[in-house]
Amino acid sequence: xxxxxxxxxxxxxxxxxxALVGLASAAVERDDARLTQARERLVAVAxxxxxxxxxxxxxxxxxxxxxxxxTGARMWESRVEANVSIIEALHLDTLTSKR
Amino acid sequence: MPTVRADLAEVHQRAWAELGRPGPFWAGAQxxxxxxxxxxxxxASDPLAPWVAPSKAGRVPPDALAPAAxxxxxxxxxxxxGTVTRSWYDxxxxxxxxxxxxxxxxxxxxxxxxxxxxxxxxLPALALPDVVAGPPxxxxxxxxxxxxxxxxxVAAPADANASVVQAFTALPTENARTWAxxxxxxxxxxxxxxxxxxxxxxxxxxxxxxAMRVSQLRQCFF
Numbered sequence: 001x002x003x004x005x006x007x008x009x010x011x012x013x014x015x016x017x018x019a020l021v022g023l024a025s026a027a028v029e030r031d032d033a034r035l036t037q038a039r040e041r042l043v044a045v046a047x048x049x050x051x052x053x054x055x056x057x058x059x060x061x062x063x064x065x066x067x068x069x070x071t072g073a074r075m076w077e078s079r080v081e082a083n084v085s086i087i088e089a090l091h092l093d094t095l096t097s098k099r
Numbered sequence: 100m101p102t103v104r105a106d107l108a109e110v111h112q113r114a115w116a117e118l119g120r121p122g123p124f125w126a127g128a129q130x131x132x133x134x135x136x137x138x139x140x141x142x143a144s145d146p147l148a149p150w151v152a153p154s155k156a157g158r159v160p161p162d163a164l165a166p167a168a169x170x171x172x173x174x175x176x177x178x179x180x181g182t183v184t185r186s187w188y189d190x191x192x193x194x195x196x197x198x199x200x201x202x203x204x205x206x207x208x209x210x211x212x213x214x215x216x217x218x219x220x221x222l223p224a225l226a227l228p229d230v231v232a233g234p235p236x237x238x239x240x241x242x243x244x245x246x247x248x249x250x251x252x253v254a255a256p257a258d259a260n261a262s263v264v265q266a267f268t269a270l271p272t273e274n275a276r277t278w279a280x281x282x283x284x285x286x287x288x289x290x291x292x293x294x295x296x297x298x299x300x301x302x303x304x305x306x307x308x309x310a311m312r313v314s315q316l317r318q319c320f321f
Contacts, residue, residue: 016305017305017308020301020305020308020309020312021308021309021312023219023309024308024309024312024313024316025312025316026219027215027218027219027313028313028316028317029316030142030144035218035219036221039219039220039221046300047300048101048102049102049104049300050300050301051101051220052101052102052103052104052107052220052300053104053298053300053301054301054305054309055216055219055220056107056216056220056283056284056285057284057285057301057306057309057310057313058215058216058219058309058312058313059212059213059215059216059219059284060212060280060281060284060285060310061285061309061310061313061314061317061319062211062212062215062313062317063208063209063211063212063277063280063281063284064208064263064281064314064319065180065181065313065314065317065319065321066176066177066180066204066207066208066211067204067205067208067263067266067267067277068262068263068266068319068321069176069180069181069183069317069319069321070176070180070183070204070207070208071201071204071249071250071251071262071266071267072183072185072188072249072250072251073248073249073262073263073266073321074248074249074262074321075248075261075262075321076248076261
């Protein structure tokens with residue numbers, strides 16, 4: 001992930017970034033052993049409070065993705081056009097819809 | 100067991116309990132029954148395929164209090180939200196009605212978010228909330244409008260805010276609960292404009308890293 005592309009600064013050191021991505025991934029997947037490992041790694045790298053807040057953010061997007069998909073939410077066309085550079089930087093244009 | 104911020108613990112406790120009370124269109128006992136379906140779908144190691152309705156696969160008890168279509172809707176949103184199509188939405192609305200459907204989406208969002216948080220953080224799962232007897236409240240926004248940015252009707256005026264922000268506004272209690280949770284789980288709405296906002300733990304870019312990873316894995320194109 002190239003956060004410089006978002007124009008909001010660096011996401012932090014690599015260990016922490018990787019631990020955050022690991023926890024977010026394990027939160028979605030159904031492998032309990034992997035989740036335990038990811039949780040322990042993030043606590044070791046950044047502490048329990050960071051792990052709890054990362055779990056809360058992941059939960060929020062388990063909520064918001066269902067809200068968006070369940071209600072047929074879409075963006076204003078102008079917003080999509082304005083975000084093309086971010087979409088490309090994050091390679092979101094290469095994803096395939098489940099639909 | 101990890102310590103949870105007081106504001107987050109309190110909003111989750113309040114939201115979970117609220118699902119046991121009558122909602123705008125579904126009674127408390129129906130809501131808790133549908134929560135169980137959402138939790139089963141979310142956690143299933145052998146989930147049904149997106150196009151298979153649980154009511155057709157023997158996964159809804161014959162004596163269920165909520166209609167089969169309600170369980171079908173909750174199951175799909177809890178487990179396969181990224182596959183929801185306009186034609187499926189139209190089928191559900193024909194069976195359930197637009198606003199009862201909106202309540203089901205909101206109920207599923209709350210249930211899965213809290214269950215997901217507790218599993219991810221290493222906390223024990225919560226028991227279903229106590230049921231509060233009584234009929235549905237029937238409370239809806241005073242003026243409703245069709246939206247261009249959502250399939251579901253919203254509080255008028257439509258499309259004045261982003262689609263995710265207006266999605267549940269037709270049902271004020273469901274909307275308030277959802278956004279109180281978002282404030283505690285993600286960030287307060289007023290702070291979203293600030294790319295350097297932090298609670299003192301994660302930086303904003305780190306918050307967005309987690310958010311993007313979950314959205315990417317859920318294949319949510321919004």
